[in-house]
Amino acid sequence: MTTVAVLGGGIGGLAASYYLCKSPQVTKVTHHHGATFCLSVYVSVSDMVLQSLSLCLQVIVLESSSRFGGWLWSTRRSDGAVFEHGPRGIRPAGAVGHNTLNMVDDLGLGGDILPVPYSHVASKNRYVYMNRRLHRMPSGLSGLLRTVPPFSRPLLLSVAMEMLVKKGVEEDESVHSFVSRRLGKELADIAVDSLCRGVFAGDCRKLSVRSCFPVLYDAEQRRGSLTLGMLLGSGTLLTVVLFTFLFFEFWVKISLEDGVVSADHIISALPAKALVSILPPSCQPLIQLLQDIATVTVAVVNLEYEGSILPVSGFGHLLPSSEDQALLGVVYDSVPFPQHDRTNGRTTRLTVMMGGAWFHEVFGSPDTVTEERLLARATEAVHCHLGVPTAPSWSRVSLQRDCIPQYYPGHFRRVESMRSFIRENNLSLSLIGSSYDGVSVNDVIFNGRTAVEQLLGTGV
Numbered sequence: 132m133t134t135v136a137v138l139g140g141g142i143g144g145l146a147a148s149y150y151l152c153k154s155p156q157v158t159k160v161t162h163h164h165g166a167t168f169c170l171s172v173y174v175s176v177s178d179m180v181l182q183s184l185s186l187c188l189q190v191i192v193l194e195s196s197s198r199f200g201g202w203l204w205s206t207r208r209s210d211g212a213v214f215e216h217g218p219r220g221i222r223p224a225g226a227v228g229h230n231t232l233n234m235v236d237d238l239g240l241g242g243d244i245l246p247v248p249y250s251h252v253a254s255k256n257r258y259v260y261m262n263r264r265l266h267r268m269p270s271g272l273s274g275l276l277r278t279v280p281p282f283s284r285p286l287l288l289s290v291a292m293e294m295l296v297k298k299g300v301e302e303d304e305s306v307h308s309f310v311s312r313r314l315g316k317e318l319a320d321i322a323v324d325s326l327c328r329g330v331f332a333g334d335c336r337k338l339s340v341r342s343c344f345p346v347l348y349d350a351e352q353r354r355g356s357l358t359l360g361m362l363l364g365s366g367t368l369l370t371v372v373l374f375t376f377l378f379f380e381f382w383v384k385i386s387l388e389d390g391v392v393s394a395d396h397i398i399s400a401l402p403a404k405a406l407v408s409i410l411p412p413s414c415q416p417l418i419q420l421l422q423d424i425a426t427v428t429v430a431v432v433n434l435e436y437e438g439s440i441l442p443v444s445g446f447g448h449l450l451p452s453s454e455d456q457a458l459l460g461v462v463y464d465s466v467p468f469p470q471h472d473r474t475n476g477r478t479t480r481l482t483v484m485m486g487g488a489w490f491h492e493v494f495g496s497p498d499t500v501t502e503e504r505l506l507a508r509a510t511e512a513v514h515c516h517l518g519v520p521t522a523p524s525w526s527r528v529s530l531q532r533d534c535i536p537q538y539y540p541g542h543f544r545r546v547e548s549m550r551s552f553i554r555e556n557n558l559s560l561s562l563i564g565s566s567y568d569g570v571s572v573n574d575v576i577f578n579g580r581t582a583v584e585q586l587l588g589t590g591v
Protein backbone atom coordinates (compact mmCIF):
# COMPACT_ATOMS: atom_id res chain seq x y z
CA MET A 132 0.00 0.00 0.00
CA THR A 133 1.41 3.38 -0.99
CA THR A 134 0.66 6.18 1.44
CA VAL A 135 0.31 9.85 0.55
CA ALA A 136 0.18 12.19 3.55
CA VAL A 137 -1.46 15.56 2.99
CA LEU A 138 -0.29 18.06 5.60
CA GLY A 139 -2.80 20.79 6.42
CA GLY A 140 -6.58 20.61 6.17
CA GLY A 141 -7.19 24.08 4.69
CA ILE A 142 -8.83 24.36 1.26
CA GLY A 143 -5.47 23.49 -0.39
CA GLY A 144 -5.04 20.23 1.54
CA LEU A 145 -8.72 19.31 1.21
CA ALA A 146 -8.66 19.97 -2.55
CA ALA A 147 -5.52 17.83 -2.96
CA SER A 148 -7.17 14.96 -1.06
CA TYR A 149 -10.31 15.35 -3.19
CA TYR A 150 -8.22 14.99 -6.38
CA LEU A 151 -6.29 12.06 -4.89
CA CYS A 152 -9.60 10.41 -4.03
CA LYS A 153 -10.73 10.67 -7.64
CA SER A 154 -7.89 8.32 -8.53
CA PRO A 155 -9.20 4.74 -8.88
CA GLN A 156 -6.11 3.58 -6.94
CA VAL A 157 -7.30 5.15 -3.68
CA THR A 158 -8.67 2.60 -1.29
CA LYS A 159 -8.58 4.42 2.02
CA VAL A 160 -8.78 8.01 3.24
CA THR A 161 -8.11 8.97 6.84
CA HIS A 162 -8.42 12.40 8.43
CA HIS A 163 -6.66 13.33 11.65
CA HIS A 164 -7.24 16.67 13.22
CA GLY A 165 -5.81 18.14 16.35
CA ALA A 166 -2.53 16.45 15.35
CA THR A 167 0.85 18.14 15.72
CA PHE A 168 3.69 16.36 14.05
CA CYS A 169 7.26 16.46 12.84
CA LEU A 170 8.92 14.86 9.81
CA SER A 171 11.83 12.72 10.84
CA VAL A 172 13.41 10.29 8.35
CA TYR A 173 14.39 10.80 4.73
CA VAL A 174 15.77 7.80 2.80
CA SER A 175 15.93 7.60 -0.99
CA VAL A 176 15.46 4.04 -2.21
CA SER A 177 14.45 3.62 -5.82
CA ASP A 178 13.20 5.57 -8.82
CA MET A 179 9.66 4.80 -9.71
CA VAL A 180 6.49 6.58 -10.56
CA LEU A 181 4.05 6.55 -7.67
CA GLN A 182 1.43 5.11 -9.99
CA SER A 183 3.44 1.96 -10.44
CA LEU A 184 4.48 1.60 -6.81
CA SER A 185 1.28 0.04 -5.75
CA LEU A 186 -2.20 -0.64 -6.96
CA CYS A 187 -3.55 0.69 -3.69
CA LEU A 188 -3.18 4.20 -2.48
CA GLN A 189 -3.91 5.37 1.01
CA VAL A 190 -4.45 9.08 1.69
CA ILE A 191 -3.97 10.58 5.15
CA VAL A 192 -4.89 14.21 5.84
CA LEU A 193 -3.19 15.69 8.92
CA GLU A 194 -4.55 18.91 10.42
CA SER A 195 -3.21 20.39 13.66
CA SER A 196 -6.24 22.45 14.68
CA SER A 197 -9.63 21.17 15.83
CA ARG A 198 -11.38 21.95 12.54
CA PHE A 199 -10.81 21.65 8.77
CA GLY A 200 -11.07 24.59 6.38
CA GLY A 201 -8.14 26.80 7.42
CA TRP A 202 -9.00 30.43 6.60
CA LEU A 203 -12.42 29.36 5.28
CA TRP A 204 -14.24 29.95 8.51
CA SER A 205 -17.81 31.13 9.23
CA THR A 206 -20.04 31.73 12.23
CA ARG A 207 -23.61 30.46 11.66
CA ARG A 208 -26.09 31.78 14.17
CA SER A 209 -29.28 29.90 15.04
CA ASP A 210 -31.41 32.75 13.59
CA GLY A 211 -29.93 32.10 10.12
CA ALA A 212 -27.30 34.85 10.04
CA VAL A 213 -23.90 33.84 8.64
CA PHE A 214 -20.68 35.83 9.17
CA GLU A 215 -17.47 35.12 7.25
CA HIS A 216 -14.15 35.55 9.07
CA GLY A 217 -12.10 34.68 5.97
CA PRO A 218 -12.92 34.53 2.25
CA ARG A 219 -16.49 35.16 1.13
CA GLY A 220 -16.41 34.74 -2.61
CA ILE A 221 -14.57 33.33 -5.57
CA ARG A 222 -14.32 34.74 -9.07
CA PRO A 223 -15.76 32.01 -11.30
CA ALA A 224 -13.73 33.21 -14.32
CA GLY A 225 -10.91 31.65 -16.33
CA ALA A 226 -9.50 28.14 -16.06
CA VAL A 227 -8.98 28.32 -12.28
CA GLY A 228 -12.52 29.60 -11.64
CA HIS A 229 -14.11 26.90 -13.78
CA ASN A 230 -12.00 24.28 -12.07
CA THR A 231 -13.43 25.31 -8.66
CA LEU A 232 -17.00 25.23 -10.00
CA ASN A 233 -16.41 21.73 -11.42
CA MET A 234 -15.12 20.49 -8.07
CA VAL A 235 -18.09 22.01 -6.23
CA ASP A 236 -20.51 20.39 -8.73
CA ASP A 237 -18.74 17.05 -8.55
CA LEU A 238 -19.06 17.12 -4.75
CA GLY A 239 -22.82 17.62 -5.15
CA LEU A 240 -22.63 21.11 -3.68
CA GLY A 241 -23.65 23.04 -6.82
CA GLY A 242 -27.08 23.76 -5.30
CA ASP A 243 -25.46 25.54 -2.35
CA ILE A 244 -23.73 28.19 -4.50
CA LEU A 245 -25.00 31.73 -4.01
CA PRO A 246 -24.41 33.27 -7.45
CA VAL A 247 -23.82 37.00 -7.87
CA PRO A 248 -24.54 37.67 -11.60
CA TYR A 249 -22.50 40.23 -13.58
CA SER A 250 -25.63 42.39 -13.79
CA HIS A 251 -25.96 42.48 -9.97
CA VAL A 252 -25.26 45.78 -8.24
CA ALA A 253 -22.57 44.07 -6.13
CA SER A 254 -20.71 43.09 -9.32
CA LYS A 255 -21.10 46.48 -10.98
CA ASN A 256 -20.42 48.84 -8.08
CA ARG A 257 -16.96 48.92 -6.50
CA TYR A 258 -16.14 51.94 -4.36
CA VAL A 259 -13.00 53.66 -3.15
CA TYR A 260 -13.11 55.91 -0.07
CA MET A 261 -10.79 58.84 -0.70
CA ASN A 262 -10.68 62.50 0.30
CA ARG A 263 -13.32 61.67 2.91
CA ARG A 264 -15.94 60.47 0.46
CA LEU A 265 -17.00 57.37 -1.45
CA HIS A 266 -16.22 57.26 -5.18
CA ARG A 267 -17.71 54.68 -7.51
CA MET A 268 -14.97 53.21 -9.68
CA PRO A 269 -15.50 54.03 -13.37
CA SER A 270 -16.97 51.22 -15.45
CA GLY A 271 -18.14 50.80 -19.06
CA LEU A 272 -17.11 52.96 -22.01
CA SER A 273 -18.59 56.20 -20.62
CA GLY A 274 -16.62 55.66 -17.42
CA LEU A 275 -13.43 55.45 -19.48
CA LEU A 276 -14.19 58.54 -21.60
CA ARG A 277 -15.10 60.96 -18.80
CA THR A 278 -13.00 62.35 -15.98
CA VAL A 279 -14.36 60.50 -12.95
CA PRO A 280 -13.20 61.62 -9.49
CA PRO A 281 -10.93 60.80 -7.68
CA PHE A 282 -9.02 60.55 -10.99
CA SER A 283 -7.91 63.81 -12.62
CA ARG A 284 -8.20 62.71 -16.27
CA PRO A 285 -10.19 60.17 -18.33
CA LEU A 286 -8.83 56.66 -17.87
CA LEU A 287 -8.95 56.18 -21.65
CA LEU A 288 -6.04 58.62 -21.93
CA SER A 289 -3.88 56.48 -19.63
CA VAL A 290 -4.92 53.35 -21.51
CA ALA A 291 -4.16 54.87 -24.93
CA MET A 292 -0.78 56.28 -23.81
CA GLU A 293 0.09 52.88 -22.33
CA MET A 294 0.54 51.41 -25.81
CA LEU A 295 3.44 53.81 -26.41
CA VAL A 296 5.38 52.86 -23.28
CA LYS A 297 8.49 50.75 -23.88
CA LYS A 298 8.71 47.26 -22.46
CA GLY A 299 10.44 47.04 -19.08
CA VAL A 300 13.80 45.33 -18.80
CA GLU A 301 13.61 44.09 -15.19
CA GLU A 302 13.05 40.41 -14.44
CA ASP A 303 10.55 41.53 -11.77
CA GLU A 304 9.50 44.77 -10.07
CA SER A 305 6.91 46.07 -7.61
CA VAL A 306 3.28 46.31 -8.69
CA HIS A 307 3.36 50.05 -8.02
CA SER A 308 6.48 50.64 -10.13
CA PHE A 309 5.06 48.54 -13.00
CA VAL A 310 1.68 50.33 -13.09
CA SER A 311 3.23 53.82 -12.61
CA ARG A 312 5.58 53.13 -15.49
CA ARG A 313 2.87 51.89 -17.84
CA LEU A 314 -0.35 53.65 -16.77
CA GLY A 315 0.76 56.59 -14.66
CA LYS A 316 1.31 57.30 -10.97
CA GLU A 317 -2.28 58.31 -10.22
CA LEU A 318 -3.72 54.94 -11.22
CA ALA A 319 -0.99 53.20 -9.24
CA ASP A 320 -1.52 55.38 -6.14
CA ILE A 321 -5.30 55.01 -6.06
CA ALA A 322 -6.68 52.03 -7.95
CA VAL A 323 -3.78 49.60 -7.70
CA ASP A 324 -2.87 50.56 -4.14
CA SER A 325 -6.49 49.83 -3.08
CA LEU A 326 -6.68 46.63 -5.13
CA CYS A 327 -3.55 45.20 -3.50
CA ARG A 328 -5.03 45.97 -0.08
CA GLY A 329 -8.26 44.17 -1.10
CA VAL A 330 -6.54 41.00 -2.33
CA PHE A 331 -3.21 40.73 -0.47
CA ALA A 332 -3.88 43.12 2.43
CA GLY A 333 -0.50 44.27 1.14
CA ASP A 334 1.57 47.24 0.03
CA CYS A 335 1.76 47.56 -3.78
CA ARG A 336 5.16 49.24 -3.36
CA LYS A 337 6.52 45.98 -1.95
CA LEU A 338 4.53 43.30 -3.82
CA SER A 339 5.87 41.64 -6.98
CA VAL A 340 3.99 42.25 -10.23
CA ARG A 341 5.29 39.00 -11.72
CA SER A 342 3.94 36.83 -8.88
CA CYS A 343 0.86 38.82 -7.83
CA PHE A 344 -0.45 39.78 -11.28
CA PRO A 345 1.16 37.34 -13.73
CA VAL A 346 -1.42 38.23 -16.41
CA LEU A 347 -0.19 41.86 -16.46
CA TYR A 348 3.45 40.83 -16.45
CA ASP A 349 2.87 38.36 -19.32
CA ALA A 350 0.90 40.91 -21.37
CA GLU A 351 3.88 43.28 -21.28
CA GLN A 352 6.34 40.50 -22.06
CA ARG A 353 4.34 39.03 -24.95
CA ARG A 354 2.62 42.05 -26.48
CA GLY A 355 4.73 44.91 -25.17
CA SER A 356 1.56 46.49 -23.79
CA LEU A 357 -1.27 45.70 -21.35
CA THR A 358 -3.81 47.38 -23.65
CA LEU A 359 -2.75 45.28 -26.64
CA GLY A 360 -2.50 42.20 -24.45
CA MET A 361 -6.11 42.66 -23.31
CA LEU A 362 -7.40 43.53 -26.80
CA LEU A 363 -5.66 40.66 -28.55
CA GLY A 364 -5.98 38.09 -25.80
CA SER A 365 -3.01 36.66 -24.01
CA GLY A 366 -1.99 34.66 -27.07
CA THR A 367 -1.17 31.71 -24.88
CA LEU A 368 -2.74 28.35 -25.24
CA LEU A 369 -3.43 27.29 -21.69
CA THR A 370 -2.19 23.78 -21.34
CA VAL A 371 -2.06 21.85 -18.14
CA VAL A 372 1.22 20.03 -18.32
CA LEU A 373 0.64 16.48 -17.30
CA PHE A 374 3.97 14.80 -17.08
CA THR A 375 5.15 11.66 -15.48
CA PHE A 376 6.92 12.60 -12.33
CA LEU A 377 9.98 10.43 -11.92
CA PHE A 378 10.72 10.28 -8.30
CA PHE A 379 12.82 8.33 -5.92
CA GLU A 380 10.87 6.41 -3.40
CA PHE A 381 11.24 8.24 -0.22
CA TRP A 382 10.24 7.08 3.14
CA VAL A 383 9.00 9.59 5.62
CA LYS A 384 8.08 9.02 9.18
CA ILE A 385 5.59 11.50 10.55
CA SER A 386 5.64 11.52 14.32
CA LEU A 387 2.27 12.39 15.78
CA GLU A 388 1.65 12.98 19.45
CA ASP A 389 -0.06 9.60 19.59
CA GLY A 390 2.07 7.53 17.23
CA VAL A 391 3.93 7.43 13.93
CA VAL A 392 2.58 7.51 10.38
CA SER A 393 4.78 6.40 7.51
CA ALA A 394 4.25 7.92 4.09
CA ASP A 395 5.77 7.48 0.63
CA HIS A 396 4.93 10.99 -0.48
CA ILE A 397 4.05 14.20 1.29
CA ILE A 398 1.89 16.95 -0.11
CA SER A 399 2.46 19.98 2.09
CA ALA A 400 -0.52 22.35 2.11
CA LEU A 401 0.87 24.12 5.17
CA PRO A 402 1.77 27.80 5.30
CA ALA A 403 5.51 28.09 4.44
CA LYS A 404 6.50 28.94 8.04
CA ALA A 405 4.60 25.95 9.45
CA LEU A 406 6.49 23.66 7.08
CA VAL A 407 9.79 25.18 8.30
CA SER A 408 9.07 24.08 11.83
CA ILE A 409 8.70 20.39 10.90
CA LEU A 410 11.46 19.94 8.30
CA PRO A 411 14.66 18.17 9.41
CA PRO A 412 17.96 20.18 9.53
CA SER A 413 19.18 18.41 6.36
CA CYS A 414 16.71 20.62 4.47
CA GLN A 415 18.41 23.86 5.59
CA PRO A 416 18.52 25.51 2.12
CA LEU A 417 14.80 24.84 1.69
CA ILE A 418 14.10 26.06 5.23
CA GLN A 419 15.89 29.34 4.47
CA LEU A 420 13.87 29.93 1.29
CA LEU A 421 10.59 29.13 3.06
CA GLN A 422 11.45 31.53 5.89
CA ASP A 423 11.82 34.37 3.38
CA ILE A 424 8.09 34.29 2.54
CA ALA A 425 6.55 37.01 4.69
CA THR A 426 2.92 37.10 5.82
CA VAL A 427 0.62 39.80 7.19
CA THR A 428 -2.04 39.86 9.90
CA VAL A 429 -5.57 41.13 9.28
CA ALA A 430 -8.18 42.14 11.88
CA VAL A 431 -11.60 41.05 10.59
CA VAL A 432 -14.54 42.73 12.33
CA ASN A 433 -18.03 41.42 11.50
CA LEU A 434 -20.83 43.83 12.32
CA GLU A 435 -24.61 43.54 12.22
CA TYR A 436 -26.83 46.64 12.21
CA GLU A 437 -30.61 46.81 12.58
CA GLY A 438 -32.43 47.97 9.42
CA SER A 439 -31.06 48.99 6.00
CA ILE A 440 -28.28 51.41 6.82
CA LEU A 441 -26.20 51.65 3.63
CA PRO A 442 -26.16 54.95 1.69
CA VAL A 443 -24.86 53.15 -1.45
CA SER A 444 -25.16 49.65 -2.87
CA GLY A 445 -22.24 47.53 -4.03
CA PHE A 446 -19.73 44.86 -2.97
CA GLY A 447 -17.99 47.24 -0.61
CA HIS A 448 -15.30 49.89 -0.56
CA LEU A 449 -11.53 49.90 -0.31
CA LEU A 450 -9.20 52.65 0.91
CA PRO A 451 -5.85 53.55 -0.65
CA SER A 452 -3.05 53.58 1.92
CA SER A 453 -2.71 57.37 1.49
CA GLU A 454 -6.21 57.81 2.97
CA ASP A 455 -5.89 55.58 6.02
CA GLN A 456 -3.20 52.97 6.61
CA ALA A 457 -5.15 51.03 9.23
CA LEU A 458 -8.44 50.62 7.35
CA LEU A 459 -8.19 48.28 4.35
CA GLY A 460 -11.87 48.44 3.50
CA VAL A 461 -15.45 47.46 4.26
CA VAL A 462 -17.42 44.63 2.63
CA TYR A 463 -21.22 45.16 2.41
CA ASP A 464 -21.99 41.44 2.92
CA SER A 465 -25.77 41.92 2.87
CA VAL A 466 -25.67 43.27 -0.71
CA PRO A 467 -24.10 40.29 -2.54
CA PHE A 468 -25.39 37.68 -0.06
CA PRO A 469 -28.75 38.75 1.46
CA GLN A 470 -29.52 35.02 1.94
CA HIS A 471 -27.12 35.12 4.92
CA ASP A 472 -28.96 37.87 6.76
CA ARG A 473 -30.98 36.99 9.88
CA THR A 474 -34.33 35.50 8.79
CA ASN A 475 -36.56 37.72 10.95
CA GLY A 476 -36.39 41.50 10.53
CA ARG A 477 -34.22 43.57 8.19
CA THR A 478 -30.54 43.82 9.12
CA THR A 479 -27.29 44.85 7.41
CA ARG A 480 -24.14 42.76 7.76
CA LEU A 481 -20.78 44.43 7.15
CA THR A 482 -17.17 43.29 7.50
CA VAL A 483 -14.43 45.80 8.25
CA MET A 484 -10.87 44.60 7.53
CA MET A 485 -7.87 46.34 9.07
CA GLY A 486 -4.10 46.11 9.39
CA GLY A 487 -2.44 43.91 6.77
CA ALA A 488 1.00 45.22 5.81
CA TRP A 489 0.44 48.19 8.15
CA PHE A 490 -0.73 46.18 11.17
CA HIS A 491 2.36 46.61 13.36
CA GLU A 492 2.78 50.30 12.48
CA VAL A 493 -0.80 51.13 13.41
CA PHE A 494 -1.83 48.65 16.11
CA GLY A 495 1.52 47.37 17.45
CA SER A 496 1.91 43.69 18.26
CA PRO A 497 -1.08 41.41 17.55
CA ASP A 498 -0.35 39.92 21.00
CA THR A 499 -1.20 43.14 22.80
CA VAL A 500 -3.89 44.83 20.71
CA THR A 501 -7.31 44.57 22.35
CA GLU A 502 -10.57 43.49 20.73
CA GLU A 503 -12.19 46.66 22.15
CA ARG A 504 -9.72 48.87 20.27
CA LEU A 505 -10.26 47.00 16.99
CA LEU A 506 -14.04 47.10 17.38
CA ALA A 507 -14.00 50.82 18.18
CA ARG A 508 -11.83 51.55 15.11
CA ALA A 509 -14.15 49.46 12.88
CA THR A 510 -17.40 51.09 14.07
CA GLU A 511 -15.81 54.54 13.78
CA ALA A 512 -14.99 53.74 10.13
CA VAL A 513 -18.60 52.69 9.44
CA HIS A 514 -19.72 55.96 11.04
CA CYS A 515 -17.30 58.17 9.05
CA HIS A 516 -17.39 56.39 5.68
CA LEU A 517 -21.06 55.39 5.54
CA GLY A 518 -22.65 57.94 7.87
CA VAL A 519 -24.07 55.31 10.22
CA PRO A 520 -24.49 56.93 13.66
CA THR A 521 -25.96 53.89 15.46
CA ALA A 522 -23.99 51.17 17.22
CA PRO A 523 -24.02 47.64 15.78
CA SER A 524 -26.46 45.23 17.42
CA TRP A 525 -23.94 42.35 17.09
CA SER A 526 -20.20 42.18 16.48
CA ARG A 527 -17.33 39.75 16.33
CA VAL A 528 -13.60 40.53 16.17
CA SER A 529 -11.20 37.94 14.71
CA LEU A 530 -7.47 38.48 14.58
CA GLN A 531 -6.26 36.52 11.53
CA ARG A 532 -2.56 36.21 12.26
CA ASP A 533 -0.17 35.72 9.35
CA CYS A 534 -3.13 34.95 7.12
CA ILE A 535 -1.94 36.24 3.73
CA PRO A 536 1.49 35.53 2.23
CA GLN A 537 3.23 38.49 0.60
CA TYR A 538 4.93 37.77 -2.72
CA TYR A 539 7.81 40.23 -2.91
CA PRO A 540 9.91 40.83 -6.07
CA GLY A 541 11.96 37.70 -6.79
CA HIS A 542 9.28 35.43 -5.24
CA PHE A 543 9.09 33.36 -8.44
CA ARG A 544 12.86 32.66 -8.24
CA ARG A 545 12.58 31.60 -4.59
CA VAL A 546 9.78 29.16 -5.45
CA GLU A 547 11.80 27.83 -8.40
CA SER A 548 14.80 27.29 -6.10
CA MET A 549 12.64 25.42 -3.55
CA ARG A 550 11.35 23.07 -6.22
CA SER A 551 14.88 22.59 -7.63
CA PHE A 552 16.14 21.66 -4.15
CA ILE A 553 13.31 19.14 -3.75
CA ARG A 554 14.05 17.62 -7.19
CA GLU A 555 17.82 17.52 -6.80
CA ASN A 556 17.58 15.91 -3.37
CA ASN A 557 14.95 13.40 -4.47
CA LEU A 558 12.57 14.50 -1.77
CA SER A 559 9.13 13.14 -2.34
CA LEU A 560 7.49 16.37 -1.36
CA SER A 561 5.00 18.65 -3.18
CA LEU A 562 4.46 22.25 -2.13
CA ILE A 563 0.93 23.59 -2.47
CA GLY A 564 -1.20 26.20 -0.68
CA SER A 565 -1.25 29.97 -0.74
CA SER A 566 2.46 30.48 0.03
CA TYR A 567 3.69 29.74 -3.49
CA ASP A 568 1.58 30.13 -6.64
CA GLY A 569 -1.39 32.40 -5.88
CA VAL A 570 -3.44 33.29 -2.80
CA SER A 571 -7.01 33.06 -4.10
CA VAL A 572 -9.17 30.07 -3.19
CA ASN A 573 -9.30 29.25 -6.94
CA ASP A 574 -5.49 29.28 -7.26
CA VAL A 575 -5.01 27.13 -4.18
CA ILE A 576 -7.52 24.50 -5.41
CA PHE A 577 -6.05 24.49 -8.92
CA ASN A 578 -2.50 24.07 -7.62
CA GLY A 579 -3.65 21.18 -5.41
CA ARG A 580 -4.95 19.53 -8.57
CA THR A 581 -1.75 20.17 -10.53
CA ALA A 582 0.36 18.66 -7.74
CA VAL A 583 -1.79 15.51 -7.65
CA GLU A 584 -1.66 15.15 -11.43
CA GLN A 585 2.13 15.44 -11.37
CA LEU A 586 2.36 12.89 -8.60
CA LEU A 587 0.07 10.33 -10.21
CA GLY A 588 1.40 11.04 -13.68
CA THR A 589 -2.16 11.30 -14.98
CA GLY A 590 -5.05 13.75 -15.26
CA VAL A 591 -7.72 13.71 -12.55
Ligand SMILES: Cc1cc2nc3c(=O)[nH]c(=O)nc-3n(C[C@H](O)[C@H](O)[C@H](O)COP(=O)(O)OP(=O)(O)OC[C@H]3O[C@@H](n4cnc5c(N)ncnc54)[C@H](O)[C@@H]3O)c2cc1C
Pocket residue numbers: 138139140141142143144166167168193194195196198199200201202203216217218219220221222400401402405409429431531534535563564565566570571572573575
Ligand atom coordinates in the same frame (compact mmCIF):
# COMPACT_ATOMS: atom_id res chain seq x y z
C1 LIG B 1 -9.63 37.68 5.72
C2 LIG B 1 -9.39 36.95 4.43
C3 LIG B 1 -10.20 37.20 3.33
C4 LIG B 1 -9.97 36.51 2.14
N1 LIG B 1 -10.82 36.70 1.10
C5 LIG B 1 -10.72 35.94 -0.02
C6 LIG B 1 -11.71 35.98 -1.04
O1 LIG B 1 -12.70 36.70 -0.95
N2 LIG B 1 -11.54 35.19 -2.13
C7 LIG B 1 -10.47 34.36 -2.26
O2 LIG B 1 -10.35 33.67 -3.28
N3 LIG B 1 -9.51 34.26 -1.29
C8 LIG B 1 -9.63 35.02 -0.17
N4 LIG B 1 -8.69 34.90 0.83
C9 LIG B 1 -7.52 34.03 0.64
C10 LIG B 1 -7.81 32.55 0.87
O3 LIG B 1 -8.82 32.38 1.82
C11 LIG B 1 -6.57 31.82 1.36
O4 LIG B 1 -5.43 32.16 0.61
C12 LIG B 1 -6.76 30.30 1.30
O5 LIG B 1 -7.90 29.94 2.04
C13 LIG B 1 -5.51 29.59 1.83
O6 LIG B 1 -5.75 28.20 1.85
P1 LIG B 1 -4.58 27.18 2.22
O7 LIG B 1 -5.18 25.82 2.25
O8 LIG B 1 -3.42 27.41 1.34
O9 LIG B 1 -4.06 27.62 3.65
P2 LIG B 1 -4.75 27.63 5.08
O10 LIG B 1 -6.18 27.98 4.99
O11 LIG B 1 -3.84 28.47 5.92
O12 LIG B 1 -4.64 26.09 5.55
C14 LIG B 1 -3.49 25.56 6.15
C15 LIG B 1 -3.94 24.55 7.21
O13 LIG B 1 -2.77 23.98 7.79
C16 LIG B 1 -3.01 23.84 9.19
N5 LIG B 1 -1.71 23.77 9.86
C17 LIG B 1 -0.85 24.78 10.14
N6 LIG B 1 0.25 24.29 10.76
C18 LIG B 1 0.08 22.95 10.85
C19 LIG B 1 0.87 21.89 11.37
N7 LIG B 1 2.08 22.10 11.90
N8 LIG B 1 0.36 20.65 11.29
C20 LIG B 1 -0.86 20.41 10.71
N9 LIG B 1 -1.63 21.35 10.22
C21 LIG B 1 -1.16 22.62 10.28
C22 LIG B 1 -3.81 25.06 9.55
O14 LIG B 1 -4.49 24.88 10.78
C23 LIG B 1 -4.74 25.18 8.35
O15 LIG B 1 -5.94 24.47 8.54
C24 LIG B 1 -8.90 35.58 2.04
C25 LIG B 1 -8.07 35.34 3.15
C26 LIG B 1 -8.33 36.00 4.32
C27 LIG B 1 -7.46 35.70 5.52
Ligand SMILES: C=CC1=C(C)c2cc3[nH]c(cc4nc(cc5[nH]c(cc1n2)c(C)c5CCC(=O)O)C(CCC(=O)O)=C4C)c(C)c3C=C
Pocket residue numbers: 220221222328329330331332429446447448449459460461462482483484534535570571572573
Ligand atom coordinates in the same frame (compact mmCIF):
# COMPACT_ATOMS: atom_id res chain seq x y z
C1 LIG C 1 -6.76 39.25 3.48
C2 LIG C 1 -6.93 39.58 2.24
C3 LIG C 1 -8.13 40.30 1.76
C4 LIG C 1 -8.73 41.43 2.25
C5 LIG C 1 -8.28 42.29 3.42
C6 LIG C 1 -9.86 41.70 1.41
C7 LIG C 1 -10.72 42.80 1.58
C8 LIG C 1 -11.68 43.22 0.66
N1 LIG C 1 -11.97 42.67 -0.57
C9 LIG C 1 -12.97 43.38 -1.17
C10 LIG C 1 -13.55 43.12 -2.42
C11 LIG C 1 -13.24 41.97 -3.20
N2 LIG C 1 -12.30 41.00 -2.91
C12 LIG C 1 -12.32 40.08 -3.92
C13 LIG C 1 -11.53 38.94 -4.07
C14 LIG C 1 -10.50 38.56 -3.19
N3 LIG C 1 -10.23 39.11 -1.95
C15 LIG C 1 -9.11 38.51 -1.42
C16 LIG C 1 -8.51 38.78 -0.19
C17 LIG C 1 -8.88 39.88 0.62
N4 LIG C 1 -9.93 40.73 0.46
C18 LIG C 1 -8.67 37.52 -2.36
C19 LIG C 1 -7.45 36.64 -2.19
C20 LIG C 1 -9.53 37.55 -3.45
C21 LIG C 1 -9.48 36.68 -4.70
C22 LIG C 1 -8.83 37.42 -5.84
C23 LIG C 1 -8.81 36.60 -7.13
O1 LIG C 1 -7.80 36.67 -7.87
O2 LIG C 1 -9.75 35.86 -7.44
C24 LIG C 1 -13.31 40.45 -4.90
C25 LIG C 1 -13.67 39.65 -6.14
C26 LIG C 1 -12.61 39.76 -7.19
C27 LIG C 1 -13.00 40.68 -8.29
O3 LIG C 1 -14.00 40.41 -8.93
O4 LIG C 1 -12.30 41.69 -8.49
C28 LIG C 1 -13.88 41.65 -4.46
C29 LIG C 1 -14.96 42.45 -5.14
C30 LIG C 1 -13.34 44.45 -0.29
C31 LIG C 1 -14.41 45.50 -0.58
C32 LIG C 1 -12.55 44.35 0.82
C33 LIG C 1 -12.58 45.27 1.98
C34 LIG C 1 -12.34 44.95 3.20
